[in-house]
Amino acid sequence: MQEFAPAFGTPTLLLIAAGAVALLLFLIIRVKLHAFIALVLVSTLTALAAGIPVGAVPEVLKSGFSTTLGSVALLVGFGVMLGRLLELTGGAQVLADTLIGRFGEHRAPTALGVASLLFGFPIFFDAGLVVFLPIIMTVARRFGGSLLLYGFPAAGAFAAMHALVPPHPGPVAAAGDLDANVGLTLLVGVPVAVVSWYVGVLLVSRVIGRRVHIDVPTALFGEINGGEEIGAAGTGSAAVATRTAPAFGTVLAVLLLPFVLISFNTVLATLASADVIPADATWVSYLRLLGETSIALLITVIVAAVVLGVRRGHTMGDVSTIFDRALGPICSVILITGAGGMFGGVLRASGIGDALSGSLSNLGISLIVQAFLIAAVLRVAQGSATVAITTTAGLIGGAAAAAGLGSIQLSLLVMAIAAGATVLSHVNDSGFWLVSRFFGMDVKTTLKTWTVMETTLGLSAFAVSLLLWTVF
DSSP: OOOOOOSSOHHHHHHHHHHHHHHHHIIIIISOOOHHHHHHHHHHHHHHHTTOOGGGHHHHHHHHHHHHHHHHHHHHHHHHHHHHHHHHTTHHHHHHHHHHHHHOGGGHHHHHHHHHHHHTTTSOHHHHHHHHHHHHHHHHHHHOSOTHHHHHHHHHHHHHHHHHSTTSHHHHHHHHHHTOOHHHHHHHHHHHHHHHHIIIIIHHHHHHHHHSOOOOOOTTTOOOOSOOBTTTTTTSOOOBGGGGOOOHHHHHHHHHHHHHHHHHHHHHHHHHHTTSSOTTOHHHHHHHHHHSHHHHHHHHHHHHIIIIIGGGTOOHHHHHHHHHHHHGGGHHHHHHHHHHHHHHHHHHHTTHHHHHHHHHTTSOOOHHHHHHHHHHHHHHHHOOHHHHHHHHHHHHHHHHHHHTOOHHHHHHHHHHHHHHTTSOOOTTOHHHHHHHHHTTOOHHHHIIIIIHHHHHHHHHHHHHHHHHHHHO
């Protein structure tokens, strides 16, 4: 996306950004305007107010929308197809029953969170959340109470791993800009992620879940009560989902498949960047192609259609009907998420984030605190955590080199940047809209719950990093 020189000073740009967010919240919460319409309208007005040339406004809007849509549409589409198939064939119930049988009812949220931490090592936040949704909702439906008690520990685990732990792109890029060792950053990032998840997500989600009740939504995956038929749409099959439930090992293998495939891409990319393997080797290119999130989910959906559907006595027509019915409800999710990316893209193109971060880079405070604050401001200003991480690392890279920091301190600096880029997820963040739509929450409730939890996660990660900084 093309970026433009700031047309105004930092105070004016800050007022424009604050006014845009306030107007968006007013339109959605008070006026009850549809979020998609409100996001496109406010994005257009913000672009004009920030001084982006009128002729360039359409391209800026389309660029932010299409970039987000390109990464989200395929992912969400394949994800809900897989989730609906798992739901209707009884696979999600089998996995949930086994998980609860091993850990117990009272530790169900912890079990979901720990499983998400493990699965979140190679996979991005949004992909992991989509794949795990049917399991989360099945567990929540079984035990009752607020969906947030079960959903937030899992979603927060994916968010923590995505932000803090290599081989995810943000910490890897920041480590490169700061000349920090990626392997050591991984060793530092895992315990920081786990501790910050426990304090900032698991404990906080218990409080939020008791105060805010969210029913399990049925729009995406429906509600299975033991009587819905696979062929209910008229394909002729009378096989009841709960009577043909697959084995636990089969379900687990299907769920593990995308994580294994995606790890090909993320791990091989890290190894190639460190010159451990040749980046241009043919076998590396093919394995990385299999590990592209959309390709990995495509392969998984095809395998699931055969293993959970055709091989268990259902026709491919039955399975296609399931997929067709799963895709209908996600139009709103995809469009709103794309429009959220559009809003964030306008803020990036206007130079608001750069102007704010530049004004913070000369505050004369501790480097690790400065890194956290700059990343947090960039996160609030333009929405993307990855952009906030990489931009902040570039801004403070020179100061970090001049300070002569040790290898552990450099890795902790990466953690502080990632922590700042995690806080205050709000309406310019596409992940905010994914959580809002998937969990069936309105904007106000999402701000009171998800935004709070993302902030406590980021603050916890920064506190752990700062504590270790004083030791090392």
